[in-house]
Amino acid sequence: MAPNDTAKATATWNGASADDFEVDAPSPGAVMRRRARRHLGLIIGGTVVLIAVICALFAPLIAPFDPYDQELTRKLINPIWGKGGTWTHPFGTDALGRDLLSRVIYGTQISLTIGVLAATLAGVIGSTLGMIGGYFGGRVDAVIMYLINCKLALPPLLVALSVVSVFGGSIPVLILVMAALFWDRYAVVTRAATQQIRSNDFVTAAEAVGCSKTRIILREVLPNILNQIIVIASLEMALAILVEAVLSFFGLGVQPPTPSWGLLVNEGRQYMFFKPYLITIPGLAIFFLVLSINMMGDGIRDITAPEGRN
């Protein structure tokens, strides 16, 4: 983006000085930044996501305790708003005396790693298929539509559970499974977008000068649909974080003692009637992170393509 907020179009005409014809047309970047500053959802969502990213990157510095450190003498201490809560453990401790705040902070690492990598990998798979189908059309497109239909027909959560039960719930397995299951929305959207882009003059021109198909897809089509891909990436990232939580909650995802948020809810479940904070806190963490990522995605869509709302 240009460092100055206004793109100055200057011209000399009829002997008038250039300044008389200065046109104050804001550049696309400036328009977007102005929209971004007014978009409350984007600001709130972005801030929360930023906080989560900082927590994930600097967890050892921020977390007051080691998330794996068990100390049975201080087990099930209430959070600060409960009876007997102390500032030493603001979110209380779990049944093994581990500091819940530290575990929730370390949990951001798992959620964000899985969310970002699964959404990115799914994006590469889905967008590639979608662009190929949309650009080539015909038989190629029919094959890709068939793949999308097959993918949609499978119940994603049950398939994820089955695969994870066979290969174990390590983080790389979870990322691969989710990438294999959540590429369809990218494919559907990029396919439709590519079909529209394909008929533009700049694509015809690139074809006329003899650019290769790969080059046209990567250099002419991709940059024009990148905004849409980023918006879907945010949705899929939120979805991947939710699904990881579901799998871990059912004991088939990330394995203990790793502090995945879904696993924290599972561990707190048997104490939930006496110590509800053990499930409310990690559950709210999932909820707020997913909500913020979705708000950020909606915000990006609104500022890059307001006509594409809803």
Next chain:
Amino acid sequence: MGYFLLRRLAISLLVAITVSVIGFSLLRLSGNLAESLAGEDASPAQIAETAKAYGLDRPFHIQYFDWVTKALQGDLGQSLFTKEPVIELITDRIGTTIQVACYSLLLSLIIALPLGVLAAMKQNTWIDRSALSIAVFGQAIPNFWFALILIWVFGVLLRWTPISGTDTWRHFILPTITLSTFAMPQFMRLTRTGMLDVLESDYIRTARAKGLSPAVVLWKHGLRNAILPVVSLAAVAFGFLLGGSFIVESIFALNGIGYLALESIQRQDFPVVQSIVVFISVVYIGLTLLSDLINAQLDPRIRLH
């Protein structure tokens, strides 16, 4: 219509075959099924015997064709764990799952349709914004966690509803609410978008210009057209509700096929898992086929694509 119908049927059949292959191979990926079936400390001879007894020593495609041929005759094999025929396990429990899925679909539509219409009519007012916020919140809530919170608040603190089992209709209240949070936001957004498009169209302007009452314009001319995409989504969502029902079924102890699938996955009972996965997929394929055909019947333009 004939060509469209044939083409659509052929695609569905092809997808169903592919999905059945995937479903069939899911738990076989580990490769050492005979080993886990024979038990922890089985000798190689015992493992080979087990493999033979279950037909696992045969090539993959033979096993698959054998399974499909029998499945088409209604024989899905038997559970490795309970030794009951899989078909009976499924037919015994499918009722509960369909019940919860139908209630949730109904509840979602009852909330989403009026809310979506209202939001579209009052676009960019506080009503519209609250409706959209409800949708955004609903999509971000982790289902399994929401179920636990509902149990804690309505079952334990307030004691309004039972928290597990299927004895009365009151047992279905919390599961239905939990499962609805998944489908409701999508229906709401789609109704709203559809309604916004319709309200801008020429025939609505004509209807208004003729002097028809706002209610007639809205309900007779507006909603009838806006609701078409919602009908297709309802078919799709029903398939998803079947596939996602294991979450509520296991938390509320409802004895449906979702719970059965979860238990079977946990104990690697592959005849049951593959049957349920393929069953849900086939239901989904059937429903989308049906909704496509209905839409093509209602809107002839679709048939040309």
